[in-house]
Amino acid sequence: MSFSVTEPNKGTKWFAGVLVVGYALITIAPLLWIIATGFKSPADSIAYPPKVVFEPSLEGYVNLFTERTRATPDMLEAQGEPKNWYEQIARDQGTVISGPSRYGERFLNSVIIGFGSTALCMILGTAAAYAFSRFRVPLKDDLLFFILSTRMMPPIAVAIPIFLMFRNLGLNDTHLGMILLYTGVNLSLSVWLLKGFIDEIPIEYEEAALIDGYTRFQAFYKVVLPQAATGIASTAIFCLIFAWNEYAFAVLLTSGTAQTAPPFIPTIIGVGGKDWPAVAAGATIFLVPVMVFTILLRKHLLRGITFGAVRK
């Protein structure tokens, strides 16, 4: 296929550049504000007019990761010299560190549940998509429609039945329960996305591998999977972002052992006045894994978004 590309003139390029930079600034501003707030003192964080230039402080991060108790000056005096920098920060606020906070555990829960459900979703989704793409599956169209139909209402609409089911099955507030739930919600999207990607891979590659003496599974594993990498990566990002950000089910179904970070972060607000820097610090750290994951897979993601747009 041949197509021609016209080089845009200078004015158009300039206009496009301004548009892109402007859009980037608008979307990135709240993010920068959150990150900045994490490094403000509580007073600076609620100052009016808002402070853009401020003295950075790690108070928010210390407060995020610790439990503290208020102490009178006499009691502080009795504690002796602070042992390290974060104790010093706590002392400066007139508090004594009584132990670590739950944020670490909650964050780890998010990692286990988010990445666990994404991995499970990819394994099941790739296998199902391959079967739908390559084999004569009885009632294929009906099954595909059924899978798609699970996305036709917001997942939270079935919250109460799921809550009751989880209670009967003993899955309430468990990692397994949350992994299964997020996998269930994401699987329909991944099957559909991955089927599209696998459909684009010519079947001749597998046939060539079969002729070359490999079994069907080896052909799938060694020939189809490497070529579906783009699709798998972009689908994985979609799944991870959903599971990572999910709030409603997490509030409803987890309270302790398996609670993820999203329902935990708001609870920080209530502890001894509105501690916005600690909330912002929690949100900032929470952003990091998805950011890293997306940056690692960005090459695949870009190719994934434009996949199929141009036929080779």
Added chain:
Amino acid sequence: MAQIRIENVRKEFGAFTAVQSSSFTIEDGEFFMLLGPSGCGKTTTLRMMAGLELPTSGQIYIDGEEVGQKPASQRDIAFVFQMFALYPHMNVRGNISYPLKSQGMKSADVNKKVGEVAEILGINDILDRPVGGLSGGDRQRVALGRAIVRDPKAFFMDEPLGALDAEFREHMAEELRALHDRMGATTVYVTHDQLEAMQMGDKIVVMNHGVVEQFGVPQDIYDWPATKFVAQFIGSPPMNFLEFEGMIGTGGTEVRLNDVAIQVPASREGANGKLTFGVRPEHVKFDDTAEYRGRVIATEYLGTTQIVTFDTPNGLLKARVASHEAVNDGQLIGLGFDPRTITLFDARQGRALRSEGNEGVLRHG
């Protein structure tokens, strides 16, 4: 290397029958062409031999062993796909060595073998290049390399030259044939191009609508078509058909077209009713003494020859004559036919009548 035998093989996809009970034998070392228009079942037949489709019924023997229901990986054959199907995530060396790796061959032996194959195909210098940027010809060579590296029992090729441009196709066809002659491997080659089939094949099977129409050496198929379909599909321009009502007895040597007696090879079967008189354009001669006449309605100049189209009492007829013959539109010319080359067909069944000329040649599938 092996003989391949197809017995009563049939393939149905749901209600659609792609291949109807076909039988033929491919001898050891033959370059065998499966020829037919698109949708005739030739590719399905090849894929069944390779094990990429399983036949609905019938047997396939490779080297005497029945393999009809075995998966492709157990048949020890090689397949060259029309789009080459080179693994895009591997370089040239990776592609060629892939079939060897499945056998668990040691990497030193693999490298040696890949080197030998690259030498044969003249692709030594591109072994470490990714397959993405290769030219059509080089892709073709890599695909061939992947096929020959394993010394399989047979090569199956599905229109391997179809993806190349016309100029290069000719060259690659010669290269392929030379490679076959050098290796002596049984090769089955699918094509819809009758010239390619005649040029390269030792034997040809012509298929249409899932049925084997004729099976034989290229010259027999060209000279003595078994059906009207074969007569029309092979040759450019195709064989002329003059329709007439008439009869011929067993041993008869002439038919009457428009009340003119015309000599034909001695018939081996009698026929009566609607018949078709088949003659190749190059066997039509200008003959002023002939009683059978046609009026010139068009001429096409082709260099050394020209194709002259006549309107005759029995339909249109094309003749291939030397280009120095002066022919004018509207001219009435006497036409003679070389009696040794005529084929009569039963017009209704489309089947050639047996005669002195084609007996021993006609073999239906």
